[in-house]
Amino acid sequence: MDTPSKRVDMVPAKRQALILEHLRVNGAASIQELADTIGGSQSTVRRDLEHLVEKGYLERTHGGAHLLQPMRATFERETTVNAELQHAEKVAIGREAAGRLSARDSVIFDSSSTVMEAVRATAERDLPLTVVTNSLEIADFAADIKSWRIILPGGTVRPGYRHLAGEPGESFIKTLHADLCMTGASAVTGTLLTETSLEVASLKRAMISSARKTILLVDSSKFTAPGFCTLSDISEIDEVITDEGISQDALSSLRSAERKVTVVRAGALPTSGRSRF
Numbered sequence: 001m002d003t004p005s006k007r008v009d010m011v012p013a014k015r016q017a018l019i020l021e022h023l024r025v026n027g028a029a030s031i032q033e034l035a036d037t038i039g040g041s042q043s044t045v046r047r048d049l050e051h052l053v054e055k056g057y058l059e060r061t062h063g064g065a066h067l068l069q070p071m072r073a074t075f076e077r078e079t080t081v082n083a084e085l086q087h088a089e090k091v092a093i094g095r096e097a098a099g100r101l102s103a104r105d106s107v108i109f110d111s112s113s114t115v116m117e118a119v120r121a122t123a124e125r126d127l128p129l130t131v132v133t134n135s136l137e138i139a140d141f142a143a144d145i146k147s148w149r150i151i152l153p154g155g156t157v158r159p160g161y162r163h164l165a166g167e168p169g170e171s172f173i174k175t176l177h178a179d180l181c182m183t184g185a186s187a188v189t190g191t192l193l194t195e196t197s198l199e200v201a202s203l204k205r206a207m208i209s210s211a212r213k214t215i216l217l218v219d220s221s222k223f224t225a226p227g228f229c230t231l232s233d234i235s236e237i238d239e240v241i242t243d244e245g246i247s248q249d250a251l252s253s254l255r256s257a258e259r260k261v262t263v264v265r266a267g268a269l270p271t272s273g274r275s276r277f
Contacts, residue, residue, distance in 0.1 A: 015040065016048050017084030020057060020067070024221070028066035076186075076196045079161055083113040086219040088266035089243035093217050094118035096241050096264050097182055100215060103127045105179045108207045111135035111163035112184025114217040132178065134169060134203060136162040158199075165199040173206045181211035185218055186227040190253045191234040194227035201231045213238045220245030234259055 010018075015038045022029055022037045029037075034045045049065050052058045055078060058065045077085070094117025101107060101122055109115050111134055119138050122129070128147040133139055134155060142150050153172040155164035183204055185193040193216070195201035208214045216237045223246055234240070234253075239260040246263060254261045 010038070011080075012048065012051070013078070013080035014084050015044070016052055017087070019045070019048055019052065019065075020085060023058070023065065023067045028061060028064060030064040033064070076161075079113075083116070086221055086243070086245075089219045089245065089264075090114045090117045091121075092264040092266045093219060093241050093243060095121040096262060097215055097217055098122040098125060100239075101125070101127060101129065101180065104129070106130040106132070106176075108173070108176070108178045108181040108183075108211055109133040109135065109138055110181075110183040110204055110207060111138070111161075112217065114184050114219060115182050116141075118182055118217060130178075132173070132176065134164040136164070155203075158197075165197075165203050170203050170206050173203070173210050176210040178211040179213070181207050181214040182217055183207060183214060185216060185222060185231055187225065188216075188218055188223050188234070188240075188250070189226040191257045192226060193231040193234065193237070195229055195231045196227040198229050201229045204231055208232060208236055216240045218242050220247075220250075223247060223250040233257075 018038050019034055022034060031042050031045050031049070034049075035042050038045065038048075049058065049060065053060055053065070057077075058067060090113060093114050097115075097118040098121035105127070107129060109119055109131060116135070116138060119141060123142070123145055126147060130149045130151070131138075131142060132151045132153060133142075134153060136157070139150055139152055142148050153164065153169035155166045155169035157163070158165055185204075186195045187193070195204065214237050216234075216239070218240065220243050223242075234257045237259060239262065240254055241262045241264065244263050244265050251261065251263075
């Protein structure tokens, strides 16, 4: 376990993710309780809370804070904070997803943080692949992998996010016939997949339509109230990979749609999850 002196040296995004995870589990907390959680001072917690309130994650209470529930339909997490939330679960999901790829596959990766973990795990397998992605982060990570051909479809960089959306990328993706698409979603509600941004939803729909098979990678926190706009119905997805934090109600909704669902445990090796239909 990290000592307090080590934990206080965490980057702000990691501290803020720990605060959000604590509030997600406990609903509300005092400043002292949060300071104990991150191993830092109350002044550090206050600065982090001010940032999280400003960005729309939290509401301050007397002496503490609580999560805004539900989040606004158009709310988007910051990239750095989102990558740290449920990180162990995302890594486990990514490792499981990497096992779905074979040598010489063509694969479309979207820009979600869980898909990024699938990319990291796939790189360890050293497979020759053709990779299409709208993620600048994935493209930068994969640029030195000699066995991968990397294709960026074009578009406009969304302010504050390291990915592309819009034209000409969307039209280009519609001309493809890839073997596999790996995508995330802002929210899964019953059998409905949603996003917070119209242009992101439109691009992801093109990705799903342009692949013979699509795998949805979502950690269990994504089974929540819908985002601003519809992405697709679960019927357009071939498999869902998530973690064991998924509720029985959410799992039943997926099962009723007769989709393959693989549930993984954080820290477990690939293929250790339970496949459910």
